[in-house]
Amino acid sequence: MTLEQLLKDGARAMGETRYEDAVEIYSEACQMANLEQGKDDPDLMFLYGKALFENAVQSSDVLGGVGKGKEEEGEKGEVKGEGEGEGETAKSGGDGQFQFSSRLAEEEEEEEEEAAQKAASDSDSDEEVEAPADGDEPEQGDFEIAWEILDLTRILYEQQLAGVAPVAEPYEAHAADNPDFVARYGRLSDVYMLMGDISLETENFPQAAEDYEKANGMLERAFAACSGRRHEALFKLSLAHEFVGSDESVQRAVSCMEALLALVEQRDGAGGAAGADGASLVHEVRSRLADLRTLQQQRAAEKDQLVALLKGVTAAATAAATDAAHPGPVTDLTGLVKSRKKKSKPGRVGKR
Structure with missing residues (x-):
């Protein structure tokens, strides 16, 4: 072939x-x-x-x-098995309670034997599981x-593009000057986008954000504002930063959606996408942007509450420490204590 x-x-x-x-x-x-x-x-x-x-x-x-x-x-099978065991026990005798107690007595008599068999079985299973793990590595x-x-x-692709003079930006508009450069440059941006997709799918969000950032920067130089590839890159970049979750990343997610909204409105203003489709896209972008801003406000409010709580705890602890180190004035009660007069001892009476 x-x-x-x-x-x-x-x-x-x-x-x-x-x-x-x-x-x-x-x-x-x-x-x-x-x-x-x-x-x-x-x-x-x-x-x-x-x-x-x-x-x-x-x-x-x-x-x-x-x-x-x-x-x-499996869960259903386990439940079913338990039900069948209880049914057999109840059915085996006329007095369910007596028969159930008898069954328990029999199980207690066999407990040591079953425990020994189970321990031996578990030991064999562990050896079987661990044996291949020693020699084989997990497959990719x-x-x-x-x-x-x-x-x-x-x-x-980067090696092929190294040393090649780029055409004027946006590259797509000047593809005739060097079509091979523009084609390979666009494919390299596709590689970064696909690598970002892999990281997003495997929940490696920081790596996804890094790859989408590179792709977005390349697409800004290669394509005009109306390009759907630029719109896709900004949206996915915003998504990755939102999943990263830090305050800086959420702010970056907001700025990406703001940039996307500006591009979409610019395209619609130039007659690039008229009708219901263009209006629907604008609505979706604005809706997501509003959600991200709401998320920012909620995070800011939670942070303010936490700061206030920490300040309150710190102030209370400081006040308690101050009270312990500097107790209040001690009142001298010595002057209020009246001493009792000593009774005079009777003198000796001399003989007359």
Whole structure:
């Protein structure tokens, strides 16, 4: 099979959401290109990384549903097993309480034997589980493999762009001056976006924010304000910063949505997206911006309450310490105490 046919098959598999097939096809295409050219092809590696990512997302969704179903089924099985055991005990004798007590007595007699068997079984199970762990390392998932492939792709694109004079900004408007540069520059921004998607999917939000920041900066230089790619980058960047959760990140999320709102309104004002679609997008952006500002206000209010509480506790502790170190004036009661007069002893009477 030729490389051209592999690319067609891979595109078809991606279009039909057969991502696992696409992973195998693009993997074979990368290997074939490497053998023919003697080096890795970043364009093919990008397609391979994207297929890995989509397959990982699809697999995680499917496995999540199956795992949940098995967990629920297991819980039902445990409940059912307990019910069956109680039913057998109640059915086995006419007097349920007497028979149940008898069953408990029998279980107590067998307790030591069962405990010994269980301990031996657990020991064997532990040895079976630990044995492969000593020799084998955990396999990488598609998310990790996709990240590594895309990181290598990023390096290759940056090497290709190094030393190449860029065209005037926005690059897309001057693509005719150097179409190869503009195409590779745009693909590099796609790599950063996809790496951000992987980090967002795996909940590595600081890394996602870093990659989206790089992609957004590149797209600002490459595309005009009306570009949907710039809008997507700003939205995802805002989302990543919101999930990071720090005050600085939330503020950055707000500024991203403010910039996105300005771009959308600029596009609509220029007649870029008229009608219900444009109005709906503006409404969604404004709604999210309002939610983020509300979040900021809530966090600020909570911080003020915490500061006030800490100040109150500190003031109370300081007052208590001051009272202990400087007690109040002591009243001298010595003058109020009356001393009792001593009775005189009778003198000796001399003999006359």
